[in-house]
Amino acid sequence: MDLSSLYSEIITEHNMSNHNKRHIEGADVLEKGHNPSCGDEIELELKLQGDLIEDAGYTGVGCAISQASTSIMIDLIRGKTLEEAKQLIEIFLGMIKREITDEQELEILEDALALRNIANMPSRVKCAVLAWHTLEETIKKRALEDKND
Amino acid sequence: MDLSSLYSEIITEHNMSNHNKRHIEGADVLEKGHNPSCGDEIELELKLQGDLIEDAGYTGVGCAISQASTSIMIDLIRGKTLEEAKQLIEIFLGMIKREITDEQELEILEDALALRNIANMPSRVKCAVLAWHTLEETIKKRALEDKND
Amino acid sequence: MDKKIRNDFPTLDQMVNGCRLVYLDSAATTQKPLSVMKEIEDYYRSSNANPHRGAYSLSMQATQIYENTRTIIKEFIGAGKEKEIVFTKNTTEALNLIAYSYGMNFINKGDEIVISIAEHHSNLVPWQQVAKAKGAVLKYLYLDEEGLIAKEEIENKITAKTKLVSVTQVSNVLGTINPVKEIIEKAHSVGAIAIIDAAQSIPHQRVNVSELDADFIVFSGHKMLAPMGIGVLYGKEALLEKMPPFLFGGDMIEYVTEQDTTYAELPYKFEGGTQNVGGAAGLSAAVKYLQEFGMDKVQAIEKDLVCYAIDKLSEIPHIILYGTKDVEKKAGVLSFNVEDVHPHDVATILDSYGVAIRAGHHCAEPLMRYMKVNATCRASFYLYNTKEDIDILAEALADTRRWLGYGSK
Amino acid sequence: MDKKIRNDFPTLDQMVNGCRLVYLDSAATTQKPLSVMKEIEDYYRSSNANPHRGAYSLSMQATQIYENTRTIIKEFIGAGKEKEIVFTKNTTEALNLIAYSYGMNFINKGDEIVISIAEHHSNLVPWQQVAKAKGAVLKYLYLDEEGLIAKEEIENKITAKTKLVSVTQVSNVLGTINPVKEIIEKAHSVGAIAIIDAAQSIPHQRVNVSELDADFIVFSGHKMLAPMGIGVLYGKEALLEKMPPFLFGGDMIEYVTEQDTTYAELPYKFEGGTQNVGGAAGLSAAVKYLQEFGMDKVQAIEKDLVCYAIDKLSEIPHIILYGTKDVEKKAGVLSFNVEDVHPHDVATILDSYGVAIRAGHHCAEPLMRYMKVNATCRASFYLYNTKEDIDILAEALADTRRWLGYGSK
């Protein structure tokens, strides 16, 4: 394992910069995610306008990988629709599982590409995917609610 | 292990001859002994006159070693006092545990000497001592009863 | 060819009491091939660590070995998901886990539990406990003359009141193969769950849990070439999900506060404490050995041997064979007695010929009582046994009575 | 000399991520000496059989190996009788055995159970279960600043209502040595029983159960050079006698009828199912290794190492050490954090230097919460560790923050 490819500049900067680590005023969605085996815990906050993610932030504790991954994800989904976010999640998880390897398809992930090498570290995969699974959960719930409405 | 020293003539004859395998009319003492791991079960019957073992017999099932050992013991204690029987038990168990090795001291065991080699076969020791432990139990109980009288 | 198999099992290559060891007690525990011993040693030599707990390389390796064994087992028994495979220390623990966690929580007063009279104590005493604690009724499927569970018995005993049925697929005393598929179907038709004790079947024949549709299946590694100290509980996800944990402690929790705990997801919920990774490594090598050997071939060899043994032993005077002689209904386990000679004496005498058989009640006392015997001798076969082994057994058996003074020595 | 010890542990002689392996996670599980691996292999190669059940030579050998290990353990911990030694699969099973068999039967509504806040989940979650099931109260002994249990805490918390006290002798997080003798005395003075979790003490120091007068003592083989899958429960005869069995099945019975069972004598009553004889063989070799090495020397080496480590780590900026620095009150376990770096990242970074430490809650979440940390890093030492190991740890630690962008790399 190459440590510098794991703790790349993108990761360490997202980990240190707390620009997405904040409460979102008037958030419509709060979703907790946790990873009991590591103790990582995050709370995702989304402000929606219809299907559009107007703003997003998170609070919580965790390792650099989970914190950076959360922050990167938030940068990526801000301003996107839930549908677009869903697609990003799929591609991201596909990248981590090595099911998607096509460079062009992955391009859309932007900074999140920095987490690509995590696939080599089974013990840290859970950290990288925590935020993404949490968002996925939220989107699923909303879809269900919409159906029931 | 030498099979012929284990299944010596004394043992096989006691095993086949059922002269002690019988109920004792007017028995004063009935004591069950069992060896769950083997399934050996005997019931010892004693007819006493005071402290004297007037007659003894047994019923039950078990391997040749336990059956022969029981029969040999009964031959040995018939006509002896409980005190003498107690001493015989001690010497017999001492022989099996290899704590008593003095030939002269062991002589008193007569036919029971045939069980000497059982000490080499840990898995069969239990069979050889079953009847003796059962008798020991009886004598202990009687001593207790006498005290309480 | 036989020789080649035996080369894999160094334990068999030894002298006992001056004779070549003839090991005929594989139903109690099997010998281990070199590949299993090597896998255990390799694990301890290069990958040993506490799994699931470390973020360092060794611990990741240990985790991978452990989880990989789970996948191997899943595929070997045709289960659907890894999370349906729980490791235990043996069959006994697996059955107790079900009894404590399912039985004590989902069996109620007046419910009926049905087992067969041929159960091993491990699949019997736990159900007595559940029945007593919950006020349920423990009912038995009895056997016909051949030692088989008849259709009518299944039809009559498994009723609307039945909530749990637990039977062995192969009797460890008689070797009889029970109609478990029919029993499971009948259990399901009345809304009961069905547990299969596969301790004597999975090592010897192809078993597919999905085809059987069993709710739980249990077996022991040590009876299938693997080391002692590792066993398997297969359970359907929906059932395992609704059951509370059994052993509480490290690694089976989600969150612990001073007064409360939430539990990890399947299968970890049921795997409290440090698991036997060395045992899992050995188990994976054992399954690999069996797969490469071929389960069909294992079964064919055993059928061949039991056929031959029945013929051989039938020729010897004063030998009583128990159970069916129809080898289509029988695995490689043979119970017998020698007239006038107690099974323990038979075992001792055979041992002096180097032949290892088991004598006693085989942890199946109710079956013994039902068969009206105190104990039996049992010879059981595995892929490493040969006809020559049975010849030696037969020769020694022919001498047995003489040692005890019957006939001339 | 150090070199000579390390020769016994081939696992340590490997490269991880291009660096020499520095194994500092012995509190999770220890590496195994060659003599232990050899004993396991020897067992499977020449004596493997199901013990207690056979009247043939191999089975007698297996029985002897198994029972001999019991005697070795009895002597190692200074117990009075073989029948007070019960084999389990690990500490977790041993504690659950006590909780199910003693706790569920002898703890009543309103009774108090006292444990410390530093307990491993295995000595905590089972007591939550007992407290909930029986309506008892679970109370905690808290720690002072140094991480120690103060005298007043013992005096105040253990009262006339207390029926059961269970504490760890050495904390697996802080390495602090608890005043178990005082705790046991206090427990007995109020008529409570005292359980000692010795998983982190018996491998590292002389422990004499008779001197301590503990009612139960539990520990795991895998944390003391032995293979995984074997653990020990010591219990006083009078207590074990009055407790019902825990795992029901083969070998733990006296008589079984269709509806009733009577149980075998101690210790067999608690050893249902086929036991891990290979594990027992390995455990006996492990104890022999420790005895020949000398437990005093083990303790001296660890004290030396922990002293050195405290000094070394204190020199590194941004390192927070937890628990007392008084090595008289501390075993070879060191918890710490690197400011701004999550323990998991520390572990990953150290791993790239070949250094294996553990990061997380160490199965002691209530302690983490009490200490107001989410997780810690933990380095733990054993007889095979050296000062050089600690030098490498310290060097790697000094780099850690830079990898995450704090300071210049």
Ligand SMILES: Cc1ncc(COP(=O)(O)O)c(C=O)c1O
């Ligand atoms: C203090 C303490 N108690 C109990 C345990 C549980 O031991 P095991 O996982 O071997 O059951 C451990 C180790 O993990 C421990 O450190």
Ligand SMILES: Cc1ncc(COP(=O)(O)O)c(C=O)c1O
């Ligand atoms: C049919 C059957 N069930 C259960 C068991 C118990 O297995 P173990 O002793 O490995 O727990 C055995 C073997 O002893 C068996 O033959």
